[in-house]
Amino acid sequence: MEITKILQGLCLVIFCLIMLNDKVVIGEGETMVNLTILESAVSKGAVCLDGTPPAYYYEKGHGEGANNWIIYFRGGEWCYNVIDCVARTTTEKGSSKYAPKQRSFYGILSNNKTINPDFYNWNRVMVIYCDGSSFTGDVELVDPITKLHFRGARIFLALIENFLEKGMKNAKNAILSGGSAGGLPALIHCDRFKALLPNSARVKCLADGSYFLHREQMKEMAFMDTVNEGLIKLHNSTNMLPSSCTSKMNPSLCLFPQYFQEGIKTPFFIVNSMFDTFQINKTFPGYYENLFSNTCSTSLVKTLQDFKQDFINALPKQSNSSSRGMFIDSCLIHSQITSGVGWNGFSVYNKTIAKAFSDWYFDRSHEQLIDKPDLPLNCYNFPSITNFCP
Ligand SMILES: *[C@@H]1O[C@H](CO)[C@@H](O)[C@H](O)[C@H]1NC(C)=O
Ligand SMILES: *[C@@H]1O[C@H](CO)[C@@H](O)[C@H](O)[C@H]1NC(C)=O
Ligand SMILES: *[C@@H]1O[C@H](CO)[C@@H](O)[C@H](O)[C@H]1NC(C)=O
Ligand SMILES: *[C@@H]1O[C@H](CO)[C@@H](O)[C@H](O)[C@H]1NC(C)=O
Ligand SMILES: *[C@@H]1O[C@H](CO)[C@@H](O)[C@H](O)[C@H]1NC(C)=O
Ligand SMILES: *[C@@H]1O[C@H](CO)[C@@H](O)[C@H](O)[C@H]1NC(C)=O
Numbered sequence: 211m212e213i214t215k216i217l218q219g220l221c222l223v224i225f226c227l228i229m230l231n232d233k234v235v236i237g238e239g240e241t242m243v244n245l246t247i248l249e250s251a252v253s254k255g256a257v258c259l260d261g262t263p264p265a266y267y268y269e270k271g272h273g274e275g276a277n278n279w280i281i282y283f284r285g286g287e288w289c290y291n292v293i294d295c296v297a298r299t300t301t302e303k304g305s306s307k308y309a310p311k312q313r314s315f316y317g318i319l320s321n322n323k324t325i326n327p328d329f330y331n332w333n334r335v336m337v338i339y340c341d342g343s344s345f346t347g348d349v350e351l352v353d354p355i356t357k358l359h360f361r362g363a364r365i366f367l368a369l370i371e372n373f374l375e376k377g378m379k380n381a382k383n384a385i386l387s388g389g390s391a392g393g394l395p396a397l398i399h400c401d402r403f404k405a406l407l408p409n410s411a412r413v414k415c416l417a418d419g420s421y422f423l424h425r426e427q428m429k430e431m432a433f434m435d436t437v438n439e440g441l442i443k444l445h446n447s448t449n450m451l452p453s454s455c456t457s458k459m460n461p462s463l464c465l466f467p468q469y470f471q472e473g474i475k476t477p478f479f480i481v482n483s484m485f486d487t488f489q490i491n492k493t494f495p496g497y498y499e500n501l502f503s504n505t506c507s508t509s510l511v512k513t514l515q516d517f518k519q520d521f522i523n524a525l526p527k528q529s530n531s532s533s534r535g536m537f538i539d540s541c542l543i544h545s546q547i548t549s550g551v552g553w554n555g556f557s558v559y560n561k562t563i564a565k566a567f568s569d570w571y572f573d574r575s576h577e578q579l580i581d582k583p584d585l586p587l588n589c590y591n592f593p594s595i596t597n598f599c600p
Contacts, residue, residue: 241314241315241321242312243267243269243312243314243315244267244268244311244312245266245267245306245311245313246266246267247263247264248263248265249263250263250368250372251264251364251369251372254364254367254368256364256365257365258305258306258340258341258359258365259298259299259305259340259358259359259360260299260304260357262340263306264306264337264338264365264369265337265340266335266336266337266338267313267315267335268333268334269315269319269333271334273331274331275332276333277377277380277383278332278333278381279333279335279373279385280332280333280335280384280385281369281385281386282318282335282337282387282389282392283345283387283389283393283395283396284336284337284339284388284389285339285388285389285391285392285545286339287437288343288391288437288441289303289304289342290436290437290441290444291440291444292358292444295444296356298342299358302338302340303339303340303342304340304342305340306340309340315334315548316549316550316553317552317553317564318387318416318547318548318567319334320550321334325550325553325564326553326564327564328564328571329385329568332383335373337392339392341362341445342360342445343360343362343445343447344362344391344395344398344465345363345398345399346442346445346450346451346465347360347362347446347447347450348360348361348362348364348446348449349361349445349446360446363450366395366402370406374407378407379407380408381408381411382410382411383411383412383413383571384403384411384412384414385414386400386403386416387415387417387547388418389418389547390420390488390545392420393418393419393545394417394465394467396415397415397417397420397471397474397478398451398465399450400415400476400478401475401476403476404475404476414476414477414571415476415477415479416479416567417467417479417480417481417482418481418545418546419482419486419488419543419544419546420467420480421480421486421521421524421525422434422465422466422467423468423493423517423524424466424468424469424524425493425517433492434466434492438462438465438466442462442465448461448464451464451465452464452470452473453473454472455469455470455473472526479534479535479537479570480525480534480536481537481547481567482536482537483541484518484521484539485540485541485542494517497510506599511599514599518540522538525580528578531570531576531577531578532570535566535567535571535578536578536579536580537558538558538579538580538581539579539581540595540596541556541589541592542589542592542593542595543556543592547563547567551590551592552590555590556588556590557586557587558579558585561577561579566579583596
């Protein structure tokens, strides 16, 4: 019995790790999408850490979706010191040279009508993350020793200009989205994106697994504080962050959505687990071991409950649901919308992310879904917190 539980726990840990590494293949009927290298961005100084051009995967929209666009930024943490940034230059997180020539699109990017009924025929773009700054960097000088370029914000602008030229200037509907470190720019640049699109377009943003929580009283968040302080200095990010936030507080706090979200005028939607595995892992080292070895002590339950409460308190106020949509589950996962199981497998109150988001996007319903104990929650074959701790 005990052994079975431990084994089961181990399997789940392994599954989570695989998922975090972005290697789980779920979904059917997906096609491979080719890489496009945006050479023209180089003359604008919009380049990856190593000076190579930015790049993305693009599938053209058709039928009713021909004038609709969804842009998705890939994630992958941050580099906030020179050593980390140099290390990235031999991977696709710092150089488009290393980006796979093709990628499959799942979940919200899937071209399968059954899996993705509202967006399958849109113009769909997945952007590689090669700047290390969540697309906020803007340093003119190229580091003379390391040859590093800190130009994430320029990449953002060069890409959007390119998509406008490719037809986004006629967009009827558009979504700026991303996962993890890639969901932050979807929020940070949300109003900028809206301003670049036609006035008549329906423009909204979507951040998945990006609601990184800052807990003022907690030393545990030292990791994110270190990241953010290093990041804005190294990448000169302050001017790119919402001024409604940087005018009020230390700019390094303005990478936490809870502090800058209020100033965003364009409607946005949050998809997040209240026990996001990335955040929990960083906040409480050793947590997984305790959880999966089934030692759910009273103090662990209390720690988790306090964390959950702080997370919920930090969410946008739940009064204007047309401008702030949300799907908050308690599945043990990091980001969810670009996997088949997450996008239309997970549900809160029997509503999948796909349904909750598209109902909100098209103003069919403005339900804000936040998981509560005793209400139906489906994490597909992923564990939820209640598998281990009440
Ligand atoms: C789309 O997905 C459904 C459900 O997973 C699957 O049954 C179907 O074969 C897929 N369609 C295509 C064209 O592959
Ligand atoms: C993608 O690239 C492959 C290999 O270069 C090529 O054969 C194929 O036609 C390309 N697909 C599209 C849609 O451009
Ligand atoms: C920092 O960024 C601002 C604009 O975002 C720019 O005007 C300024 O020159 C940059 N500073 C450096 C040192 O590159
Ligand atoms: C937790 O964090 C450690 C240290 O950063 C890392 O090695 C491990 O892969 C992470 N595990 C999960 C499940 O995120
Ligand atoms: C709610 O959000 C909508 C859409 O952004 C906006 O038009 C409206 O003014 C907001 N209402 C309030 C009371 O803030
Ligand atoms: C959710 O689904 C369950 C199981 O199918 C069902 O018993 C329940 O009535 C549904 N609840 C709602 C709110 O739709």
